[in-house]
Amino acid sequence: MFQAFHLFQMIRSSNKGERQISSNPLLSIKNIQKDFYGNKVLEDISFDLDRGEIVGLVGENGAGKSTLMNILFGMPVIQKTGGYKGTVQLNGKDICFRDPVDAIEAGIGMVHQEFFLIPSFTATENILLNRESTQYNFLVELFGDRLQKLDRTAMKERAIRAIQTLGVDIHPDTLVSEMPVSYKQFTEIAREIDREQMKVLVLDEPTAVMTESEASTFLTAMKRLAARGIGQIFISHRLHEILEVCDKIVVLRDGKVIKNIPASEATLRNIASWMVGREVGTTSFRRARSADDQDTSVLLSIDKLKVDMPGERVKNVSLEVREGEILGIGGLAGQGKLGIANGIMGLYPAQGSIILNGKPLPLNNPLESLKAGVAFISEDRRGVGLLLNESLKLNIAFTAMQVKDRFIKRLPGGIKWQDWNELDASAKEFIDRLEIRCTGPDQRVVELSGGNQQKVCVAKVLAMEPKLLLASEPTRGIDIGAKQLVLEVLREFNQRDRTTIVMTSSELQELRSICDRIAIVYEGEIVGIVPADAPMEDIGLLMLGNKLVDEPTHA
Amino acid sequence: MSKKNISFSSLIISNIVPLIFLLFSIAAIPLSGLTPTYLVQEMVTRLGRNTFLVLSLLVPVMAGMGLNFGMVLGAMAGQIGLILVVDWGIGGIPGLLIAALVATPLSILLGYFCGFIMNKAKGREMVTSYILGFFINGVYQFVVLYCMGSIIPVSDPELLLSRGYGIRNTMALPGLRQALDGLVSVEASGITIPVISLLVTLVFCLLLTWFNKTKLGQDMRAVGKDMAVADGAGIPVERTRILAIIISTILASYGQIIFLQNIGTINTYSSHEQTGIFAIAALLVGGATVARATIGNVFMGVILFHLMFVVSPLAGKNFIGDAQLGEHFRVFVSYGIIAVTLLLHAWKRRRNLLAKQEGKSEENREDDVS
Ligand SMILES: Nc1ncnc2c1ncn2[C@@H]1O[C@H](COP(=O)(O)OP(=O)(O)OP(=O)(O)O)[C@@H](O)[C@H]1O
Ligand SMILES: [Mg+2]
Numbered sequence: 001m002f003q004a005f006h007l008f009q010m011i012r013s014s015n016k017g018e019r020q021i022s023s024n025p026l027l028s029i030k031n032i033q034k035d036f037y038g039n040k041v042l043e044d045i046s047f048d049l050d051r052g053e054i055v056g057l058v059g060e061n062g063a064g065k066s067t068l069m070n071i072l073f074g075m076p077v078i079q080k081t082g083g084y085k086g087t088v089q090l091n092g093k094d095i096c097f098r099d100p101v102d103a104i105e106a107g108i109g110m111v112h113q114e115f116f117l118i119p120s121f122t123a124t125e126n127i128l129l130n131r132e133s134t135q136y137n138f139l140v141e142l143f144g145d146r147l148q149k150l151d152r153t154a155m156k157e158r159a160i161r162a163i164q165t166l167g168v169d170i171h172p173d174t175l176v177s178e179m180p181v182s183y184k185q186f187t188e189i190a191r192e193i194d195r196e197q198m199k200v201l202v203l204d205e206p207t208a209v210m211t212e213s214e215a216s217t218f219l220t221a222m223k224r225l226a227a228r229g230i231g232q233i234f235i236s237h238r239l240h241e242i243l244e245v246c247d248k249i250v251v252l253r254d255g256k257v258i259k260n261i262p263a264s265e266a267t268l269r270n271i272a273s274w275m276v277g278r279e280v281g282t283t284s285f286r287r288a289r290s291a292d293d294q295d296t297s298v299l300l301s302i303d304k305l306k307v308d309m310p311g312e313r314v315k316n317v318s319l320e321v322r323e324g325e326i327l328g329i330g331g332l333a334g335q336g337k338l339g340i341a342n343g344i345m346g347l348y349p350a351q352g353s354i355i356l357n358g359k360p361l362p363l364n365n366p367l368e369s370l371k372a373g374v375a376f377i378s379e380d381r382r383g384v385g386l387l388l389n390e391s392l393k394l395n396i397a398f399t400a401m402q403v404k405d406r407f408i409k410r411l412p413g414g415i416k417w418q419d420w421n422e423l424d425a426s427a428k429e430f431i432d433r434l435e436i437r438c439t440g441p442d443q444r445v446v447e448l449s450g451g452n453q454q455k456v457c458v459a460k461v462l463a464m465e466p467k468l469l470l471a472s473e474p475t476r477g478i479d480i481g482a483k484q485l486v487l488e489v490l491r492e493f494n495q496r497d498r499t500t501i502v503m504t505s506s507e508l509q510e511l512r513s514i515c516d517r518i519a520i521v522y523e524g525e526i527v528g529i530v531p532a533d534a535p536m537e538d539i540g541l542l543m544l545g546n547k548l549v550d551e552p553t554h555a
Numbered sequence: 556m557s558k559k560n561i562s563f564s565s566l567i568i569s570n571i572v573p574l575i576f577l578l579f580s581i582a583a584i585p586l587s588g589l590t591p592t593y594l595v596q597e598m599v600t601r602l603g604r605n606t607f608l609v610l611s612l613l614v615p616v617m618a619g620m621g622l623n624f625g626m627v628l629g630a631m632a633g634q635i636g637l638i639l640v641v642d643w644g645i646g647g648i649p650g651l652l653i654a655a656l657v658a659t660p661l662s663i664l665l666g667y668f669c670g671f672i673m674n675k676a677k678g679r680e681m682v683t684s685y686i687l688g689f690f691i692n693g694v695y696q697f698v699v700l701y702c703m704g705s706i707i708p709v710s711d712p713e714l715l716l717s718r719g720y721g722i723r724n725t726m727a728l729p730g731l732r733q734a735l736d737g738l739v740s741v742e743a744s745g746i747t748i749p750v751i752s753l754l755v756t757l758v759f760c761l762l763l764t765w766f767n768k769t770k771l772g773q774d775m776r777a778v779g780k781d782m783a784v785a786d787g788a789g790i791p792v793e794r795t796r797i798l799a800i801i802i803s804t805i806l807a808s809y810g811q812i813i814f815l816q817n818i819g820t821i822n823t824y825s826s827h828e829q830t831g832i833f834a835i836a837a838l839l840v841g842g843a844t845v846a847r848a849t850i851g852n853v854f855m856g857v858i859l860f861h862l863m864f865v866v867s868p869l870a871g872k873n874f875i876g877d878a879q880l881g882e883h884f885r886v887f888v889s890y891g892i893i894a895v896t897l898l899l900h901a902w903k904r905r906r907n908l909l910a911k912q913e914g915k916s917e918e919n920r921e922d923d924v925s
Contacts, residue, residue, distance in 0.1 A: 076786070101789035116787050118780045129777060130788040134770050146771040 024092035026051045026231045027072075027200050032086035034067055034078070036447070039439065041067050043255035045086070047248075049200065049231045054222060056242035056263065057235045059252030060275055060479045061451025062437035065235050068252075069202045072233075073110040074103040090200070107199035109192035111206050115184050119177035123170055124152075124159040127191045133158060162190040166221040180311025181380050182210045182333065186218070193225070201225065201232045205450060207241055208477045209379070211333030211506040219245045237451070237479050239268050251275055276481040299323040299500045300344075300468055305352035307336075307343030314339035315524030317352075321468075324498040326491070328515035328532065330508055332543055336524040337504050338379055341470040344502075345369050345376045357467065370403045375466035377457055379473040379504070386445050386453055386460075393427035393441035395456055400463045430459035433489055435482060451478045458486055462493055469493075472504040487514050508539060572892070573842045576859040580866060587869035594865065596746045601861040602854070603736060603752035604817040608834045609853045610759055611806035615680075616848040617772070618799035619779025622835045622893075624684040625669040625800055629807025630827035631695045632661035636808070637731065637815055638699070638722060638823070642709050646730020648738065651812060654731075658808040665691065666804035670797030677782070681845070688831060699823060722823050732819035752813060759806070760850050775799055779846075810834075836860060836889040839896050863888065 025048035032045040041064040049055050057065050070077060071084050074097025078084060088095050090106055097103045103110070117126045133155045134148035159172040168186050176184055185206055192201055203222070207215040215238070222232060222245055236242055242249060242263070249266050251259040251274045259266075259274050300321040307314035314336040321327050331337040343350040346366040354361040362368045369376075386395050400406040401418070407426070409417045427441035434455045438448055445456060454477045461469060471490065475483045491514055493499045505511050511518050512532050519529045520542035528542045567574065584594070608626070615623035636654035645653055669687055676683040703709050704720030714722055736749035766772050777785040778795045786792045811830060815821055838848055840863075841856020864885055871880040 099789075100787055104789055112787070116784050118777055118784050120780055121777070125773070129784070130774070130790045132770055132773060146774065147766075147769050149765070149768050150770060150773055 024089070025049060026053075026091065028089040028092075029068075029072075030087045030089070032068065032071060032084060032088070034064070034071060034084040036081050040255055042084075045252070045255075045257055047250050047257060047260050049233060051199075051231055052226045052229045053248065054226055054232045054234055054246045056246035056249045057233055057252065058237075058239065058242060058249065058271060058275055061455075061477075061482060062449040063252040063275075064255060065252060066204055066449060069110065069204050069233065069235070072103070072200075072202060073097070073108060074099050076100075104195065105197075107195075107197045108202065109195055109198045109200070110202040110204070111185075111188050111192055112204055115188060117176045117184055117188060120175060122173050122175055123163070123179075123187050123190075124155050124172040126176055126187055127159045127162055127172075127194055128155050129191065131194065158194055159190065162194040163187075165193050165224065166190060167217055178310050180309075180334070180338075182214045183311065185209050189218075189221070198230060201230055203232060203234045205235050205237065205477060207236055207238060208450075213333050215241060237477060239271050239480060242271070243268060253277055272480045275479065296323045296325075299357060300502075301355045302340075302344070303353045303355075305340065305343055305350060305354065307339040307348050307350045309336075309339040309342050309348040312336050312339040312342070313524050314343055314350075314521075317521070317524070317526055319519065319526060321500060321502060323500055324494070325516045326494055326501045326503060326514055328511035328518040329502065329504040329521060330506075330511050330518055330539070330543065331521035333506070335521050337506075337521040338472055339524070340521070341376060341472050341502060341504055342378075344470060345374060347376075347378075367403075370399065370464075373467035375399075375461035375464045375469050377461050377469075377471045377474050379476065386456060388446040389444055391442045392431070392436070392438055392445055392448070392456060393423050395445050396427050396430055396459045396463050397423050399460060400465070404464055406463070406465070426463060427459075430463070434459060435485060451482065454478055455482075455486065458489070462489070465497065466499060469499050469501045470504075471501060473506065474503065475505075475507075475510060483510070490514065508536075570842055572840060573855055573859055576840050576863060580859065580862045583863075583866045583870040586874050587866045588873060589866065589869060592745050594862070597865050598858055598861065599746060599748055599753075600736075600817070601864075602857055603749040603756065604814050605834070605837065605861065606756045606853060606857050607759065607813050608807060608810035608830060609837050609857055610756070610763065610850070611803050611810050612834060612838050613763060613848050613850070613853065614766075614775070614802045614806075615799045616843070616846070617767075617779055618775040618796055619782070619846070620673060620796060620799060621681040621845045622838065622843075622848075623800065623803050624681065624688045624831045624835070625666065625673070626803055626807035626810075626834065627688040627827055627831040628665040628669055628691050629658075629662045629804035630811040630830040631691065632658040632665060632804070633808035633811030634815070634821060634823070634827055635661060635695075635699070637728060637812060637821060638703070638714070638726065641726065641728060641731070642711050642714055644711070644730070647734050650731050651734055651816060654812050655809055658812065659805060662804040662808040663801055666801035667797060669804065670800035673800065674793045674796055685831075692828070695827075696824065724823055726821045726823055728815065728819055728821065731816050733816060735813060735816050749817075752817070755813070763850060771795070771798070832889050832893065833860075836892050839892050844899075845896065 027049040029048070030046050032042050033040075034042040045064075045068060047055065057068070059065050067078075072088060076099060079098070090108070095106060097106070100110075118129070121129070133151040134145075135151045137147070137149055139147045156172050163170050163172070163186070166186055166189060168183070170179070170183050170186060170190075174183075176187060179187065189203075189206060192198060207218055210218060219241060222234065226232060234242065234246060243266065246263045249259065249261055249263050249271065250257055251271065253275060254277075298320050300319075302317060302319045305314055305317040305319075311334055317336075317340055319340075329337045329340060339348065342348050343363075344354060344361070346362075346364045346369045350363045352363070354363065356372055356374070359372070361372055361374075387398065390398075397407045401408055405416075407419050407423045409419045411417055424441055430436065431438060431441065436448070436452050436455045436459070438452065445453060448456065454475075458471075458474055461471075469490075474490065475486050478486055487510065490501060490503075494501050503511065503515060515532045517529050518532055518534070518539065519526050520539065521527070522543065522545040527545060527547055530538060530542070608630075611626050611629065612622055615621065615625075633654070636656070636658035639657055640650045640654040643653075669684060672687055673680045673683055698707075700721040703722050704715045709715060709722070714726060716723055733749075735755070736752050739750045741748045741750055774785070774790045774795050775798075777788070777790055778792050782792050785795075807830075811827065814830070815826065837856040837860035838852060839856065840860040841852035841854070843849070843852040843856065867884050868882050871877060871882075871884060
């Protein structure tokens with residue numbers, strides 16, 4: 001496979017020679033500087049992108065990757081915060097876009113870190129948003145082109161073609177709100193592919209919401225686009241993806257380009273240390289569980305749970321979680337591992353019985369679940385539920401205030417009052433503990449980088465002091481250095497407050513490093529529960545649906 | 556949450572407002588002692604007279620701008636058109652057409668202004684347009700009360716106040732009265748049907764349905780759902796919103812002309828005032844919300860709201876012996892339903908906020924215009 005890929009690259013570079021008439025690179029970024037109200041984010045960034053080339057852009061959370069891409073794409077936020085310095089050249093010509101429309105017309109496409117889709121529109125409508133196929137009618141002469149009628153049949157055909165290029169199977173009439181997360185991402189990418197004149201594609205963490213198998217489908221699609229001569233800038237915190245698909249790697253740190261090297265000269269380990277500026281230990285920690293911990297009482301008992309979550313259906317899950325343990329849920333994409341937590345939380349229609357702490361938990365009622373002491377970190381990035389325009393501290397406290405009456409002072413007469421001091425203090429503690437990169441507790445969450453927003457989500461659920469924490473993909477979008485940190489904080493809460501954690505993750509390594517037991521889901525059912533130190537082969541077999549003959553007794 | 560089979564109870568809940576009004580009317584009709592023929596006649600007349608005004612509200616809802624009180628501006632433009640036409644002494648259909656011709660540029664201007672202001676007040680469109688209505692009302696009064704007859708020439712002294720300038724409080728529309736309704740009217744079992752008015756309304760319904768299928772319609776829906784996404788896709792958000800308001804004001808001005816030709820007189824300084832309230836109330840009675848309104852809601856609303864309108868004074872009189880009570884009742888209901896809807900909307904928004912915190916937005920369920 002790897003060799004085949006090299007061959008592929010060679011063919012591609014030989015093609016490149018013919019295609020390149022001028023010696024100009026396709027896209028050239030020169031001495032870019034950008035600050036947000038005096039906070040310097042990019043100090044001096046320069047690199048080139050050739051036709052058909054894939055550049056991997058890596059750096060810590062808040063290093064400025066998304067900011068750089070927003071500059072390229074002419075996102076309004078850049079102008080609103082005072083513009084930037086430096087030049088960007090496309091085909092040797094200086095470009096400076098006032099807004100995304102200019103960028104699109106010039107042939108630059110962007111897949112945003114957050115979904116840029118309209119949930120109540122279908123896949124087709126989203127893919128062709130503002131580029132719909134239309135039919136002429138006479139009123140156009142009077143009122144202009146926008147009165148052309150939409151040609152739904154042609155639109156559908158185009159959508160299908162774009163989806164097929166990606167090699168996925170999405171029905172063009174599916175509403176985006178009913179898609180599993182990864183499909184949303186594919187839809188977003190299909191939208192870029194539909195553009196005929198697209199020359200440069202900017203991909204800001206497209207794979208963050210995907211499982212490993214979906215990601216590999218996606219990487220294949222990227223290679224196909226590269227073969228068509230499209231230059232791509234690819235941002236990801238999963239460094240092995242960067243190594244697999246990129247021709248060149250650019251490492252950002254402290255607003256500068258620290259490294260700009262061919263991918264063949266990099267290894268996972270040294271990319272990570274360039275990013276962080278120190279050696280990153282990949283040593284995993286495992287909880288030492290004392291023997292008497294093992295027979296604590298059962299906190300959560302699930303019986304015959306069925307969850308109707310699109311793309312992640314749970315068919316029949318029965319499970320017991322002991323108080324104070326960390327249970328991991330793993331499995332391949334689409335097998336239903338994500339459905340379990342969503343079902344417990346009441347976010348998708350569920351049947352069966354759930355008993356929490358001796359009391360039955362009402363199904364299909366998120367508010368009741370919250371009140372019963374369940375907190376949820378959602379795998380759905382757009383829906384992670386941050387109030388983007390509100391301050392960091394309000395976001396951390398919001399649910400805790402609503403559900404638990406935390407951070408609330410009661411005045412005589414029963415009037416509730418927000419306790420700003422306590423709110424501040426708690427926000428500051430989380431900022432320190434999770435190393436959230438921000439200007440302070442009052443900064444609005446929109447202004448944080450994607451990874452730091454994810455950290456706010458983690459802080460938010462911890463502030464609720466839940467009995468049961470459902471963490472689905474808690475380290476999604478978080479850089480390789482900070483991943484460890486987030487997991488450590490989760491473990492600390494688990495040990496200090498005896499918070500029971502059910503963690504769902506598509507990264508096995510992550511599950512093995514923090515969990516006590518790991519349950520593997522296959523076709524909507526649990527095929528086995530193994531201790532975290534079980535041999536990799538066993539887990540691998542389970543994931544493919546092979547039951548272990550000799551299941552460990554304590555599972 | 557993604558349940559496909561809609562249960563009976565949820566069907567009732569989602570249509571609760573029209574149902575309440577239906578039940579109320581069914582109870583009140585016998586009390587009022589009105590004959591079925593009379594009621595049907597009233598409904599037919601009012602369908603021809605009021606539907607167009609209510610239709611003008613649909614486009615801004617689609618563009619996510621809520622129920623647009625800015626239509627009152629269009630109503631004023633329509634009235635100015637009528638006043639001038641009466642002065643010029645043009646009657647009949649040509650008179651109506653010329654009134655519409657005069658009203659159109661005025662509506663465009665006012666709509667542009669209104670849209671412009673609403674772009675500065677995103678998310679608070681309803682209140683903004685309501686306040687704006689008051690402000691423009693001042694301008695309207697200034698124009699009609701001071702400028703007409705002094706700066707703007709008015710040749711017919713009959714129209715003017717005795718002091719020599721300013722239009723009278725009430726004004727008959729001699730040549731225009733029922734010009735449209737009477738053009739072709741059919742009698743069927745004692746009921747007069749204003750064929751042309753209904754036809755014009757119908758044609759505009761078809762036009763709106765067609766408009767829904769155009770690129771501009773799609774853009775408006777996108778802008779209404781998520782301005783940031785629409786903006787990112789290169790849809791000119793602010794321009795689209797302004798267009799939505801302009802379309803609404805133009806339609807409202809035509810609507811007001813149709814309305815007044817049926818009535819036959821203009822209350823120069825008050826005809827337009829209740830136009831907005833009554834049209835919005837009718838739409839809400841028809842089951843529309845701030846985020847979702849269909850042509851079906853319009854017809855349902857006009858019928859139910861006006862049924863209540865016709866029936867309640869007499870029912871009040873026969874039941875309690877006080878016609879005034881029924882009168883108060885219908886005004887109370889109009890304002891009441893708008894207030895309740897706004898409250899409901901605020902409450903839903905708050906709940907969605909909480910739901911969003913839990914990881915999923917419920918908004919998608921309730922914001923489509925078909
Ligand atoms: N609109 C804004 N206003 C103020 N500061 C901002 C704004 N947007 C980004 N920043 C700041 O700029 C820095 C870089 O953010 P950026 O989103 O580019 O990071 P990133 O490299 O994409 O990180 P991640 O890997 O977490 O997505 C962050 O410290 C962030 O807080
Ligand atoms: Mg980012």
